[in-house]
Amino acid sequence: MQAMAHVDEMKKIGMTEAWLRKHRPVYNAATKHPFIRSIRDGTVQIHSFKTWLAQDYLFVREFVPFVASVLIKACKQSHDNDDVEVILGGIASLKDEISWFKREANKWDIQLSEVIPQTANKNYCRLLESLMSPEVDYTVALTAFWAIEVVYQESFAHCIEEGSKTPPELKETCERWGNEGFGQYCKSLQKLVDQRLQKASDDELKKAEVMLLSIIEHEIEFWNMSRGN
Numbered sequence: 001m002q003a004m005a006h007v008d009e010m011k012k013i014g015m016t017e018a019w020l021r022k023h024r025p026v027y028n029a030a031t032k033h034p035f036i037r038s039i040r041d042g043t044v045q046i047h048s049f050k051t052w053l054a055q056d057y058l059f060v061r062e063f064v065p066f067v068a069s070v071l072i073k074a075c076k077q078s079h080d081n082d083d084v085e086v087i088l089g090g091i092a093s094l095k096d097e098i099s100w101f102k103r104e105a106n107k108w109d110i111q112l113s114e115v116i117p118q119t120a121n122k123n124y125c126r127l128l129e130s131l132m133s134p135e136v137d138y139t140v141a142l143t144a145f146w147a148i149e150v151v152y153q154e155s156f157a158h159c160i161e162e163g164s165k166t167p168p169e170l171k172e173t174c175e176r177w178g179n180e181g182f183g184q185y186c187k188s189l190q191k192l193v194d195q196r197l198q199k200a201s202d203d204e205l206k207k208a209e210v211m212l213l214s215i216i217e218h219e220i221e222f223w224n225m226s227r228g229n
C-alpha cells in the first residue's frame with residue numbers, strides 16, 4: 001500500500017491539468033455557471049434555453065472553419081503522432097452536430113435563418129477567426145480547441161450526473177456533450193495539447209495559458225448571454 005501510494009504521488013500531471021488546478025475558480029465559473037446549474041436543477045427558463053440553442057448554432061457554424069484551420073496546422077506541423085486523426089474525428093462529428101441543431105431548432109420552433117448573433121457570440125467568433133491566421137502557432141490554436149470542447153463537456157456532464165434534475169426534454173442536449181465518448185475525445189485532445197506543451201518554448205507556454213483563460217472567459221460570456229445578463 002505504501003509503495004502504491006508513493007507511485008501514485010510520482011505520477012506526473014500534464015501542463016493542462018496544472019493550469020486547470022491553478023485557474024480552478026474561473027474554470028468552475030464556466031463549467032458550473034448559473035445557466036448550467038439551472039439546467040441541472042430543472043429551473044431553467046425555456047426562453048433562455050432557446051436563446052442558447054439558436055446562438056450556439058451560429059457559433060458552431062463558425063467553429064467548423066476554425067477546426068479546419070487547426071487541422072491544416074496539424075498537417076503542416078505535426079509529423080510523428082495522431083493529431084490529424086483526432087482533429088479529423090472532431091470535424092466528422094460536427095457534420096452530425098449541425099444536423100442535430102437543425103432538428104432541435106425545429107422541435108422548439110426556432111427559425112435558424114432569422115437568428116441574429118448577439119455581442120458575446122460575435123466576440124467569441126471574432127476570437128475564432130483571429131486564431132485561424134497562419135501566424136497563430138499550432139500549439140496555441142490546439143490549446144484553444146481543447147479548451148472550447150472541454151468546457152462544454154464538463155458543463156453538460158454536470159447536468160446528467162447522479163442527482164441532477166435536468167428536464168427530460170433537455171437531456172438529449174446534455175448528453176450530446178456530456179456523454180462518455182465526448183469525454184474520451186476531450187481526453188485525446190488534452191493529450192495532444194500536453195505533448196505539444198512539453199516541447200514548447202516559454203513564450204509559447206505563456207501564450208497557450210493566456211489563450212486557455214481567454215476561452216474560459218468567452219464561454220462564461222456565452223452562458224451569460226443565454227441567461228440574458
Ligand SMILES: Cc1ncc(CNC=O)c(N)n1
Nearest residue numbers: 056059060063148149152222
Ligand atoms: C460556445 C460553445 N463552446 C463550445 C462548444 C462545443 N463545441 C462544439 O460543439 C459549443 N458548441 N459552443
